[in-house]
Amino acid sequence: MFSAIQPAPPDPILGLTDAFKADPNPKKVNLGVGVYKDENANTPILKSVKEAEKRILESLNTKAYLPISGSPDYGNRVLEMVFGLQPGSSGSERVRSLHCPGGTGALRVGAEFLKEFAPASKAWVSTPTWANHKGVLSAAGLEVGAYAYYNPSTYSLDYSELKDALAQIPRGDIVVLHVCCHNPTGVDPTPAQWDEIVGIAAQKGWVPYLDFAYQGFGGDVEGDRYPVSRFLESGIEFLVASSFSKNFGLYHDRTGALSLVAANQRDAEAAFSHLKKIVRVIYSNPPAHGGFIVEQILGDADLKAKWLEELSQMGDRIREMRQLLVKGLAAAGVERDFSFIEKQKGMFSFSGLSDAQVNYLRDNNGIYMVGGGRMNVAGISRKNVDYLCEAIAHALRKV
Ligand SMILES: Cc1ncc(COP(=O)(O)O)c(C=O)c1O
Known part of the structure; x- marks a missing residue:
């Protein structure tokens, strides 16, 4: 062969x-x-990461498997960092997060989920986009289309073309949006433009699939999640694939998260159970080390x-x-x-x-x-x- x-x-x-x-x-x-x-x-290696690793090495007393979705604390820390929500607060019942091997792993798990529950939906990516988006989405069996984003002659966002393109995407299709620090252009919508994009998603009924690989590099951790907060407030369903490769420097530890936001707690739990089923047959449960580091750092005020x-x-x-x-x-x-x-x-x-x-x-x-x-x-x-x-x-x- x-x-x-x-x-x-x-x-x-x-x-x-x-x-x-x-x-x-x-x-x-x-x-x-x-x-x-x-x-x-x-x-x-960041000094905060080294310090977290030291504490982990000293306190770790087992290498038992993590749960399929990662540790519950990790999910809570992701909720705080990515959504600005405290566990148990209003709105948090709509969100479930899963510890995945890097942003790529998160994107793929989400793509598998979308293929299973929206098999006829097409996924749309910006022109241009990260070189791996199309491959990851189509490997899950999704058909991939492209929407207008960047104007090479002005080196800036082609906002009117983008808006028109988003307004034409059919209900139920999936739209991959870079939350900040668009890769490869470095060009992001303004907060006012994001407000309009959220409005278009709500009106047209497509599903936002947010790729959040650079949280903290655009401005700061809180400012960069502006689009996530607006999508959350709008009440619509969406997914977020986060990577902690860049902002924690955990490239080879393969640390990321997939979060789903449903209309209510019941729907979130039902969808989450299927995400776990998907993970079980791909890699079974996530690699622990990077997740422990993120959990340790975000859970300790000094670190x-x-x-x-x-x-x-x-x-x-x-x-x-x-x-x-x-x-x-x-x-x-x-x-x-x-x-x-x-x-x-x-x-x-x-x-x-x-x-x-x-x-x-x-x-x-x-x-x-x-x-x-x-x-x-x-x-x-x-x-x-x-x-x-x-x-x-x-x-x-x-x-
Ligand atoms: C836009 C975008 N999404 C996702 C990823 C994947 O991140 P990771 O390295 O954590 O898999 C990257 C990495 O370069 C990226 O630029």
């Missing part, structure tokens, strides 16, 4: 890391895969304060690199106005560089970014920004 199989193409984003590692250029810069990097190009401080430092560094990049490009003689990069939110910048320019930078300068010109701004540092700006200036002249 195996001899008849041709190799699959490498993953467009993770494959870049392999190419970067193999590049002998001493000045190479990795702006590809979306992980936070510090000034020395390290992806550090939580430390973590929030570290999270805001990561966001500040990225914002500073955006400014340095824009300044550096102007200093390198680039005439095109790149100031839009400072307005984008989160880790990524949709730089406006063409695929040919992206390839040129990789082949000539060892600068790696994703096709379409997505740059991980966290890969920029004070040490490499001048090299990067000179190289981009050169590529813009040549290609």
